[in-house]
Amino acid sequence: MTDTHTDSAGPPASPRALARxxxxxxAARFWAQYRRQRAGVTGLILLSAIVLLALCAPLLADGSALSVTQATGGRMDPPSAxxxxxxxxxxxxxxxxxxxxxxxxxxxxxxxxVMAVLIGTVLGLTSGHFGGWYAWIALRLSDWFMVLPGLVVAIALLAVLGRSVATTITVIALVSWAGTTRLVRAQxxxxxxxxYLxxxxxxxAGHWHQMTRHILPNVMPLVLASATLLVPTAILTESALAWLGLGDPNVVSWGSILNRAWSSGAVSARAWWYLLPPGLAILLVVSAFMMVGRALEAVLNPRLRGGGR
Structure with missing residues (x-):
């Protein structure tokens, strides 16, 4: 009787080789299913182009172009060569x-x-596994954060903690983790x-072994799909905060560009070229993440699998 894991012309494969x-x-099955999601493929191509553009920013535009003292153009000049x-x-x-x-x-x-998903995964995994009073506290805390208006809480926290990139990231993560906690706990x-549990x-098997070797691998696919849908929300929140003047004034983001365009009177001056590019960029990246996230959700959730739209 031959071993099903042996090659006809070689020794039996090692457990590590079998795992690989x-x-x-x-991965091949996942990609075959993902390719059927036409919107997901379109979003992936668009997202790859945007990420490549961001990575190649120093090659496409000199960093000195961001300096006000080195600007050579006129005030709100229209597009030109x-x-x-x-x-x-x-x-x-x-x-x-x-x-x-x-x-x-x-x-x-x-x-x-990443911060929001990490917080939500840890709380959801531990509260679902241990239960009891710890789960009750985690659920009430997540309920509280889900009920509160996230943008209002973010504005209040930034007003207290100050404006910086690190503060903005922390604040957005704090108002975004509750949904992941609920999802991970249910799963x-x-x-x-x-x-098998x-x-x-x-x-x-101890608690750590159960959570890391059995529960977490089964939870991670849905967490990944949820995280992909959470990224556009975080980008929109950052853009809204920057547009309201609560972003770091020393850095450039799409939201801060819109804030300066609004405060400098681009609307009344009909300088559409100042408002449209960052607005369209936000729309494109949010749409790309949403398409990828929906496709991942359809592939990883058997109940949604089937449509390639």
């Missing part, structure tokens, strides 16, 4: 500002999402009811 092969097969997207109120290139603003907007959105309770407990 299973991961490759799983030298300035394809016109200039701002100080004569800086709107194209350079938009390209460099993509870096901060993406960094804040991604970092705040944890579902996984814990499965037979009962066998693991019967064999003497």
């Amino acid at each position: 092969r299973r991961r490759r097969e799983s 030298g300035y394809p997207l016109g200039t701002d109120e100080t004569g800086r290139s709107v194209l350079a500002l938009t390209i460099w603003g993509s870096r901060l907007s993406l960094v804040i959105g991604l970092t705040a999402t 944890t309770l579902s996984v814990q009811a499965r037979p 009962e066998r693991a407990r019967a064999l003497g």
Whole structure:
């Protein structure tokens, strides 16, 4: 009787090789299912282009173009050969500002999402696994944060803590973790009811082993899909805070560009080239993340699988 994991012309594969092969097969199945989601593929291409643009910002636009003292254009000049997207109120290139603003907007959105997902995953996993008074406190805390208007809380916290990139990231994470906690806790309770968890407990598996080796791997796919949908919310929140004048005044983001355009009278001056590029950039990146997130959710959630739209 031959071993199913042996090659016809070689020794039996090692457990590590088998694990790598299973991961490759799983990744191939995932990509085959994801490619059927046409909107998801479109969003992935668009998102890749935006990330590439942000990474190549130093190559596409000199950092000196952000300096007010080195600006060479006129005040709110319309698009021209030298300035394809016109200039701002100080004569800086709107194209350079938009390209460099993509870096901060993406960094804040991604970092705040990672922090929020980390907090929500830890609280949801532990509260679902241990239960009792700890779960009651975690649920009441998440309920409180879900009921509170996130933007209002973020404005209040920034007014107290001060304006900086680190503060903005922390504040956005604090108002965004509650939904992940609810999702992870519900999935944890579902996984814990499965037979293999009962066998693991019967064999003497401790809490750490159960959570990290059995529960977390089953929870992570939904967490990933949820995180992808949380990034555009974080970017919109950062843009709204910056537009309200609560962003770091020493850095450039899409929201801060809109804030300066509004305060400098771009609307009354009909300087559409100052308002449209950062607004469209926010719309594109949010749409790309939403399309990718919905596609991931459809692939990872069997109940939503099937449509390629």
